[in-house]
Amino acid sequence: MKSREKSEPAPFSAVRVVVNYLVAAGPVGSGTWRWRFTTTLALIGPGSVPLALVLLFSQDQVLRYDYEIGWGAIPAMATAAAVVLARFRPVEAWLLVMGSLVAVMFGADFIGWQPWPLTSPNLFALMVVLFALARDRRPWAGVIAWSSYFLAGAAAIWLSNARLVTIVSDPVSNPTPTPASDSLTLGALLGALAFLIGFTVRISRQGRLRVAExxxxxxxxxxxxxxxxxxxxxxxxxxxxxAHHMSVITVQSSTAEYRLADLGEEAKAEFRSISDQARESLAEMRRLLGVLRSEDEAGAREPQPGPEALHGLAEAVQRAGTPVELRVGQLPEELPETVALTVFRVVQEALSNVVRHAPGAVVEADVAAADGQVTVTVVNGPPLERLASHRSARPAGSPASDPHGSGLGLVGMRERVSLDGGTLETGPTADGGFRVRAVLPIEDRSSAEES
Structure with missing residues (x-):
C-alpha cells in the first residue's frame, strides 16, 4: 500500500488530503482512503464539512422564515461551525452550540409548529458535539456539557412559564402550553445517547492503544x-x-617435571603452581557451566562442530527439501576453535532461516579464507510459491526446519560474529532472496577484538 501511494501522481494525493479534511475519516492531514463503515459514519460525525453545510442552510432557512429571526445567519453559522470544530476543539464547539440555543431562545417571535428553543439542526449539532466530547475529552467534560444543556433547557421552560419570554405558537399545530418541554426532553435523551456512544468509542480506542503498547x-x-x-x-x-585448552595446560604443567630433565626445584614448583591454578580454574568453570546449562539440554557435552561438519549439515537440509550448493575452500590448519564454531553456526542459522521462511529456495553457501580472514556467504533465492506441496512431500515425522538451529537467527549470528571481532552483513537481494555475509579475522585477533 505504501509503494502504491508513493507512485500516485501529486494531484491524486492532493485530492486525498482535501477529502480527508472534508470528511473526518482518519487523522487530520493524513490523506488516507478509508472507505469503510467508519468512513460512512464520519459523514455525519465531528469535523464533517458536508454535514456542516447542510445544517448551515437548513438552520438559516428555519430561523429566518419560521422563527422570524432576521439575523438568523449568525446562529446558523455557529451551528455549522460547531460541527467542524468538534473534530479539533470540542469544548469550543460546545460553546457555539449553546450560543445558538440561547440566540433562538431570546430571538424567536413566532414558532408555529416548530420546536423551541432547540431546533432540528441544532439538535444534530448537539449530538455531534456531545459525542466528540465523550470521545476526545475526559468523561467529566461531557457530563458538565450535558448538565449545562439541561440547566439551559430548565431555564427556557421557567422563562416560558413565567411569561418572561413571549413565544407565539399555532394553537392548532402546537397546542402545548410550554413548547420548550418536548424539544428539550428529546434533546436531553438523544444527547445522553450520543454521549454514551462517544464514551464507548473512547474506551474501545484506549483498549486498543493499551493492547498495542x-x-x-x-x-x-x-x-x-x-x-x-x-x-x-x-x-x-x-x-x-x-576447558579443552585449560585441560591441556593442566596436563602439560603436571607432567613437565617428569618429561623435562634438569629442572630445578624452583621450576618444578612453578609448574606445580600452574597445574594447581589450572585445576582450580577448571573447577570454577564447571560450577559456572552448571548454572548456565539447563537440565533437559540434550547433547551439551558433545564436541563442538566446525567447518568439517558443514557437508553433513547441507545434506540434512537437502533431505528436508531445500537444495543447497556448498563450497568450502582451503582453510588454515590452525583455525581457532571459536572461529571454526562461528563458521558452522552462521551457516547453520542461515540454512535454518531459509528452511523456515523460504522453503524450497535454492541456497548457495561459500566458506573461504583469504588475507587473514574467513568469509562466510549464504545466499538463497526467492521462496517457492508451492509451499503446500513441499509440506505434503516432506516425509512423515521430519522436522519443518533444521533441528540443530537455535531459532534465534540473526540475533545469534550477530552475537557470535561480534564475539570474534568480525562483521556481519544481512539483507534482501534484488530477486527477492536473502543474503548473509560474515567476515571473521583469524590473524592478529587481539587487535580486532579491542577495536
Whole structure:
C-alpha cells in the first residue's frame, strides 16, 4: 500500500488530503482512503464539512422564515461551525452550540409548529458535539456539557412559564402550553445517547492503544530474552573450547617435571603452581557451566562442530527439501576453535532461516579464507510459491526446519560474529532472496577484538 501511494501522481494525493479534511475519516492531514463503515459514519460525525453545510442552510432557512429571526445567519453559522470544530476543539464547539440555543431562545417571535428553543439542526449539532466530547475529552467534560444543556433547557421552560419570554405558537399545530418541554426532553435523551456512544468509542480506542503498547513491550522483552538466551548458549559452547585448552595446560604443567630433565626445584614448583591454578580454574568453570546449562539440554557435552561438519549439515537440509550448493575452500590448519564454531553456526542459522521462511529456495553457501580472514556467504533465492506441496512431500515425522538451529537467527549470528571481532552483513537481494555475509579475522585477533 505504501509503494502504491508513493507512485500516485501529486494531484491524486492532493485530492486525498482535501477529502480527508472534508470528511473526518482518519487523522487530520493524513490523506488516507478509508472507505469503510467508519468512513460512512464520519459523514455525519465531528469535523464533517458536508454535514456542516447542510445544517448551515437548513438552520438559516428555519430561523429566518419560521422563527422570524432576521439575523438568523449568525446562529446558523455557529451551528455549522460547531460541527467542524468538534473534530479539533470540542469544548469550543460546545460553546457555539449553546450560543445558538440561547440566540433562538431570546430571538424567536413566532414558532408555529416548530420546536423551541432547540431546533432540528441544532439538535444534530448537539449530538455531534456531545459525542466528540465523550470521545476526545475526559468523561467529566461531557457530563458538565450535558448538565449545562439541561440547566439551559430548565431555564427556557421557567422563562416560558413565567411569561418572561413571549413565544407565539399555532394553537392548532402546537397546542402545548410550554413548547420548550418536548424539544428539550428529546434533546436531553438523544444527547445522553450520543454521549454514551462517544464514551464507548473512547474506551474501545484506549483498549486498543493499551493492547498495542503491551504488545510492543512484550516484543521488546521477547527480543531481550532471546538475546540473553543466545548469549548463554554461546557461553556454554565456549566453555568446552576453553576447558579443552585449560585441560591441556593442566596436563602439560603436571607432567613437565617428569618429561623435562634438569629442572630445578624452583621450576618444578612453578609448574606445580600452574597445574594447581589450572585445576582450580577448571573447577570454577564447571560450577559456572552448571548454572548456565539447563537440565533437559540434550547433547551439551558433545564436541563442538566446525567447518568439517558443514557437508553433513547441507545434506540434512537437502533431505528436508531445500537444495543447497556448498563450497568450502582451503582453510588454515590452525583455525581457532571459536572461529571454526562461528563458521558452522552462521551457516547453520542461515540454512535454518531459509528452511523456515523460504522453503524450497535454492541456497548457495561459500566458506573461504583469504588475507587473514574467513568469509562466510549464504545466499538463497526467492521462496517457492508451492509451499503446500513441499509440506505434503516432506516425509512423515521430519522436522519443518533444521533441528540443530537455535531459532534465534540473526540475533545469534550477530552475537557470535561480534564475539570474534568480525562483521556481519544481512539483507534482501534484488530477486527477492536473502543474503548473509560474515567476515571473521583469524590473524592478529587481539587487535580486532579491542577495536
Amino acid at each position: 503491551e504488545e510492543r513491550v512484550a516484543e521488546s522483552e521477547r527480543h531481550q530474552r532471546r538475546l540473553l538466551e543466545e548469549r548463554t548458549r554461546i557461553a556454554r559452547e565456549l566453555h568446552d573450547i576453553v
